[in-house]
Amino acid sequence: MRVPLSWLREYVDLPATETGRDVQEKLVSAGLEVETVEQLGADLKGPLVVGQVLTIEELEGFKKPIRFCTVDVGQANGTGEPQEIVCGARNFSVGDKVVVVLPGATLPGGFSISARKTYGKVSHGMICSSDELGMGDDGSHGIIVLPPETEVGKDAIELLELVDEVLDIAVTANRGDCLSIRGVARETAIAYGLPLRDPALIDVPAPNAYGYPVQVTEPLGCDRFVARTVTGLRPEARSPIWLQRRLQKVGMRPISLAVDVTNYVMMELGQPLHAYDRSLVQGTIGVRRAQEGEKLVTLDGVERTLHAEDLVITDDRGPIGLAGVMGGANTEIADHEPTENGSNGTTDVVIEAAHFDAVAIARTSRRQKLLTEASRRFERGVDPQAAAAAAQRTVDLLVLLAGGTAEAGVTEIVAPSAPRTITIPADHPDKVAGVVYGRETVVRRLQQVGCDVVGNAAAWNASSRGGGRETGGKDELIVTVPSWRPDLVDPNDLAEEVIRLEGYENLPSTLPKLPSGRGLTHRQRLHRRVGRALAGAGYVEAPNYPFISEQVFDQFGLDADDPARRVVRLVNPLSDEEPALRTTLLPGLLGALRRNDGRGSHDLALFETGLVFHPREEQRVATHLPVDRRPTDEEIAALNAALPEQPRHVAVVLAGAREQAGWWGKGRPADWADAVEAARVVAREAGAELTVRKGQYGPWHPGRCAELVIGADGAERVVGHAGELHPRVLKSLGLPERTCAMELDLDALEAAGDGAPQAPRISTFPVATQDVALVVDRPIPSAEVEAALREGAGELLESIRLFDVYENAEQLGEGKKSLAYALRFRAGDRTLTVDEASAARDAAVALAGERTGAVLRG
Numbered sequence: 100m101r102v103p104l105s106w107l108r109e110y111v112d113l114p115a116t117e118t119g120r121d122v123q124e125k126l127v128s129a130g131l132e133v134e135t136v137e138q139l140g141a142d143l144k145g146p147l148v149v150g151q152v153l154t155i156e157e158l159e160g161f162k163k164p165i166r167f168c169t170v171d172v173g174q175a176n177g178t179g180e181p182q183e184i185v186c187g188a189r190n191f192s193v194g195d196k197v198v199v200v201l202p203g204a205t206l207p208g209g210f211s212i213s214a215r216k217t218y219g220k221v222s223h224g225m226i227c228s229s230d231e232l233g234m235g236d237d238g239s240h241g242i243i244v245l246p247p248e249t250e251v252g253k254d255a256i257e258l259l260e261l262v263d264e265v266l267d268i269a270v271t272a273n274r275g276d277c278l279s280i281r282g283v284a285r286e287t288a289i290a291y292g293l294p295l296r297d298p299a300l301i302d303v304p305a306p307n308a309y310g311y312p313v314q315v316t317e318p319l320g321c322d323r324f325v326a327r328t329v330t331g332l333r334p335e336a337r338s339p340i341w342l343q344r345r346l347q348k349v350g351m352r353p354i355s356l357a358v359d360v361t362n363y364v365m366m367e368l369g370q371p372l373h374a375y376d377r378s379l380v381q382g383t384i385g386v387r388r389a390q391e392g393e394k395l396v397t398l399d400g401v402e403r404t405l406h407a408e409d410l411v412i413t414d415d416r417g418p419i420g421l422a423g424v425m426g427g428a429n430t431e432i433a434d435h436e437p438t439e440n441g442s443n444g445t446t447d448v449v450i451e452a453a454h455f456d457a458v459a460i461a462r463t464s465r466r467q468k469l470l471t472e473a474s475r476r477f478e479r480g481v482d483p484q485a486a487a488a489a490a491q492r493t494v495d496l497l498v499l500l501a502g503g504t505a506e507a508g509v510t511e512i513v514a515p516s517a518p519r520t521i522t523i524p525a526d527h528p529d530k531v532a533g534v535v536y537g538r539e540t541v542v543r544r545l546q547q548v549g550c551d552v553v554g555n556a557a558a559w560n561a562s563s564r565g566g567g568r569e570t571g572g573k574d575e576l577i578v579t580v581p582s583w584r585p586d587l588v589d590p591n592d593l594a595e596e597v598i599r600l601e602g603y604e605n606l607p608s609t610l611p612k613l614p615s616g617r618g619l620t621h622r623q624r625l626h627r628r629v630g631r632a633l634a635g636a637g638y639v640e641a642p643n644y645p646f647i648s649e650q651v652f653d654q655f656g657l658d659a660d661d662p663a664r665r666v667v668r669l670v671n672p673l674s675d676e677e678p679a680l681r682t683t684l685l686p687g688l689l690g691a692l693r694r695n696d697g698r699g700s701h702d703l704a705l706f707e708t709g710l711v712f713h714p715r716e717e718q719r720v721a722t723h724l725p726v727d728r729r730p731t732d733e734e735i736a737a738l739n740a741a742l743p744e745q746p747r748h749v750a751v752v753l754a755g756a757r758e759q760a761g762w763w764g765k766g767r768p769a770d771w772a773d774a775v776e777a778a779r780v781v782a783r784e785a786g787a788e789l790t791v792r793k794g795q796y797g798p799w800h801p802g803r804c805a806e807l808v809i810g811a812d813g814a815e816r817v818v819g820h821a822g823e824l825h826p827r828v829l830k831s832l833g834l835p836e837r838t839c840a841m842e843l844d845l846d847a848l849e850a851a852g853d854g855a856p857q858a859p860r861i862s863t864f865p866v867a868t869q870d871v872a873l874v875v876d877r878p879i880p881s882a883e884v885e886a887a888l889r890e891g892a893g894e895l896l897e898s899i900r901l902f903d904v905y906e907n908a909e910q911l912g913e914g915k916k917s918l919a920y921a922l923r924f925r926a927g928d929r930t931l932t933v934d935e936a937s938a939a940r941d942a943a944v945a946l947a948g949e950r951t952g953a954v955l956r957g
Contacts, residue, residue, distance in 0.1 A: 101137075102283045103348040104264040110284035110296045119264030125290040130599035131277060132269040139233065139348070140262035143207055147255045148175040149245060150182065150199035150226075152191060158218055164189060165218050168226065172199050173252025176223075185222035190241035196249045197242055198227040198259070207233035232261060235347040246337065260344045273586035275479030279369025282583065289547045289600060299368055299488040301495075310510030311449050312383040320410045321386040321422065322514035323454040323483045325490045328377065328506040329497045332357070334433070334444025336501040351472070357432045357448055360496045362472075369583075370452055370481055370489035371473035373412075373420060375430040377447035382415030384449070386422060396428045397421060397469070409463045410455060422453070423460035423477040424469055448497070452490040454483040457585075465675055482583035487511060518579050521590060525554070525574040528594040530727050532606055536597060538574065544597045549581030591726055622747075625849050626708055628784045629749055636780055638706040638751055643687025645710065646677035651686045654831040655798040663797075667712045667743045680712035680743070684750035685798065685840055689832055692752050696835050702755035704769065706777070708845060713744040748819075750842040751777045754835040771803045774821040774841040778807050781843055786852035792882040796820045798828040798840070807843060809851040816851075819843035862925055866897065867936035871944055872919040873953035874911055881918050884951050888920060891946030895931065895939045897923045917956050 104119050113122070119136035126133050150170040158165040166189070169181040176182055182199060191197055201224045204212045210231075214223045226242050229235060234243075249258070256262060268277065276282035281298055288295035311326045338346075338359040346353050349366050353359050361372040375384075389405035395418040396402045405411065405418065412420035412427075420426040432445045460477040464470055494505045525538045542552050554576050580587045587593060598606070619627070630640060652664050666679035681687065684707050692703050719741040724730045730738075753769035760766030775791055782789035787809055794806025797820075804822040808815050821841035829838055875884060881901055889899055903919035911917055922943065924936045947953040 100268045100270050100278050100283065101349045102266045102268060102280060103345065104266065105260065106280055106345060106348070107266075107284055107287060110280070110298060111288045111291065111293055113287070113291065113293070119266055122287060123266060126266070126268070126283075126286060128602055128604065129286055129290045130603070131274075131283070131286055132271070133266050134269050135267045137265040137267065139265060140207065140256065142205060142209055143233070143256065143261055144205040145254065145256055146175050146201040146204055147227075147232075147261075148172050148199055148201065149249050149251055149253045149255055149258065150197055151251050152193050152195050152197060153181055155193055158185075158220070161218060163187060167218075167220050170197065170199055170226070171251055172201070175199075175252045176201055183221065183223050184226055185217050185220050186226045186242070188226065188228065188242040191226075191244050196245040196247060196251070198232070198245065198255045200225050200227055206231055229347075232259065234259065234261070234344070235350075235352070245340070259340060260348075263348065265348055270479070272479055275476055275481060275585070276369060276583045278476050278479060279365075280367050281485075282369055285549075298492070299482075299485050301488055301491055303487045303491045304507075304509050306509045306511035307507070309506075309508030311508060313385070313510050313512055314383050315386040315512050315514075317387050317410060318514040320388070320456045320459045321453055322456075322516060323486050324386060324510070324512045325450075325452040325486045326384065326510035327450040327452075327490045327494050328447070328508060329450065329494055329503040330377075330447040330506060332446050332448065332497060332501040332503040334446060339500060342500075355432060356501055357445065357497065360493055360500070361450070364489050364493045364496070365472065365476070368482075368485050368489045368492065369476060370485045371423065371476055372489055372493055373426045373451045373473075374432050374493075375419070375426070375449045375451065376432050376445045377449050378445070379430045380414050380419065380449060384419075384451070385413040386453070387411060387413060389418065393418060395419075395421060397425045398428055398431060399425065399469075400428065403467055403469075406463070406466055408459065409466070410459050412451070420451075421463065421467065421469070423455040424464055424467065424474045425471055450490050450493050452486040452493070454481055454486055461671075468675075480583075480585035484582040518582075519588070521578045521580065521587070521593060523576050523578055523590040523593050525576050527590050527727070528597040531591065531594040532598045533609070534598075534601075534606060536601060540601070541597050542576065544600045545576075545578055545593060547600065548596050549584065550587075550593075551579035551581075553577045553579075622846075622849060625785060625845070625852075626747065629708060629781050629845065630706075632780050632784050633706045633749075633751065633777065636777065637757075638704045638777070641688060641691045641705040641707055642709065643684075643691060643707060644677075645681050645687075645712070646673065647679055647681045647686045648677050649679055655685075655828060656825065657797045661797070662713070665714055667714050682711050682713060683842060684709055684711065684748050685752070685842055688750055688752045689834060689838070689840070692754055692835075692838065693833055696754060701835065702757075702759070704751065704753045704757070704773075706749065706751040708747060708749045710745045711748050713746075715740075715743060746844055746846045748842055749781055749845045750840065752838065752840045754838045768837060769839055770837065771800075771805070771822040771839050774823075774839040775805050777841050778805075778819065778821050778843055781845070782809075782848060785845070785848040787848045788851075789848075790815075790882065790886070791821075793880045794820055794822075798824050800825045807841075809848065811847070811851050816847065818847045818851075860927075862927060864925060864927070864930050867924040867931045867933075869922045869924065869936055869940040870919065871922065871940060872903070872905075872917050872956040873944065873947060874915050874917050874956045875951055875953045877906070877914050877916045879951050879953075884918055884947055884953055885920070887947040887950045887953075888922070888943040891943035892922060892924070892939050893942065895924045895926060895935070896943070897925045899923070911956075918953075 123133040123136050150172040153169045153171055156167040158167055166186050168184050168186055170184055172182050200212050202213045212225060214221055228242055270277045285295055311328050313324055313326050315321050315324055336356050338353055338356045342359055342363055343353040346359060346362055351362050357374045361374050365371050388407060389409040389411045391407040393405040394402055395405060410422035411418040412422050418427060419430045455477050457478055457480055460474050464474040497503050498505055525541055528541055529535050545552050578593055657663055663682040666682055668679050672678040688705055688707050692705055695703055721738055721741040724734060753773055756766045757769035757773050758767040779789060790808040791805050794804050795801045796804060799820055799822045804820055806817055807819040807821060809818050819842050823837060823839045873884060885899060889896060900921045901918060902921050905917040922940060924931055924939055944955060
């Protein structure tokens, strides 16, 4: 929300010496996030004056149209003579009033103006556009043309209000009241302890039976609808300069008088409004839910297919507006330019000021992918009591600026409702903040934000005499929440108001006293060890958001019944394109790899450890935990039971070169074996024994996918996969060729591990190495052969390593391959003899032959 300081001063009598920076400091202390203070016209220096175009000479022989103009600037140039200026714009004519900057002036951005020769003429200054003056877009796409009544020679800096300060406030989702000058002025008045001139406190006529007919059939979606009518508007009337400049300062573009007025009142009071061309509205205006598949062309020219939950404004023909979001093109206000049907512009308008359900508007806005200033406010909460005042303010401005007549009829449809009241102990803010504010401070602060506070007088009198606690009296406050603060719903919200207005910076900083000797949990230590191990292996950590699109499961090629497709969907996602919580880390990591590859980093090795989310079979609703005491173990257990299962996973992705080429030799591209080795690194840190065997799953290439298995409770459990991704997946996701990946269930590894990692045992006895080359059928996995060798070798085997795979039909036979292993034997209490080592090797080979049909090569 952009708030000009000059506009803010209309409602709060700030000291003349207060700057935008001073106001920013006050508002930040009160809990509003003022991101920047923009200094408009800080480097602007005159003379900048109003001039009238006297003559225009078209210069020929140039690539673009050039005009040589004489402009009357009065006595601003010191001589009274016409000013000669060269200009390329063509949206002005002889007699028009324009903005002229004279030599010696400086425009925004430090652009100095001087007399200079150009296009064969000497230009003594410049005729200005809005962009050149830092005003923003005024819709003219050219030179500023001022109203005919503007005085020649007048200072344009003052006329156009070019010097100002604008506060840019990041309004949080719960503070819809601060999406208006009125709301920010209220916060400023509280911060400075000054009175507020509320712009909504104006005389409003009572509703009567003569207003424009309105029928609301959906009172839950629209609990208030005000309609007013203004007739006899001058179609040629333009928005005055002050109105246009205020809209530009808050970031809006002037369009036409009727539209500008509704936008101005919306920014002033926070109440979105809409103006309909009365001649185009047929019959009664209605509010209802849309019929499924109904069509509406909105003001942006897009034909929209409506959903059955969308709120629409209708007339006898059907929808004429998307309630709370955008109006329809079939009742659009026409300016003074002639329209297709021959009309010379709108003369009669119907003003709508309504209050719509925040959730309904938010869902419609997201469904239609249409975010507007109106929907933004309705989503965050609009003051329903301000609708009548906003409509009256709009009527007054249209009558004043366009010469219209306000009809006596006033329509106001209101659904019955009662003010919201909250009962709060007077010392509740004290307990929440850990600071004694006192009853008077609590009452005063709540009244400042607009609450009506009534206390328990009997309990207060007893407490003031020192007998309140003994007599059982409880000092409670009954607080009626103001209509403009829909976010205040429980005692903790009221406590927050007291705390923020008293100043968050005044809260004591007390460090919690932790019990000594506990340190990190085993899970935390494992998490850190895994991160350090992968970083040491050359991987870079790349944490990602836990949100995914369900479309990625199709891109991964997962089966329809794959458990990974069961996701937790968010009710209010940050992005409609990623509405679910992840069940795998790979989409985020592969997205990071794709972005980095696209930016020129082609040799990549990334890893992430993080939570994935699986919905529970039984859906439970989480309860709110108390804030004035520690939750009980049962309350915490109930909360955890309502949450999805959240195991921690670890994943890596690789692409490009794993080893760089250089003077030391050739490099090596990353391949599936590197992904498998990353899994082994993680397993070693967890102290778990990982079995690697051939597998086939989802995004991995079926011939280059390893299934990662652990033993748990006497049974095998698949805890992940590693290998090269399928070319189809690479093409679908836009990934580099030969991209590899690995993902493991880290919690499952931790459960299968043997606790703390064991330091390597150093033996004083020598190792005996035996190499064996076994010929097996080509389809037999090397992991099965290795497992048989390991079991057959017995306790003397220290390690086994596959160091060669050889295939040659002439030497080995058709369909055969040779696997060469290095076996290391060692005894802990003696030096092994050659016979002992050979016997262990022969036993290993024998078991491998029995299980896999392996025979010694040669």
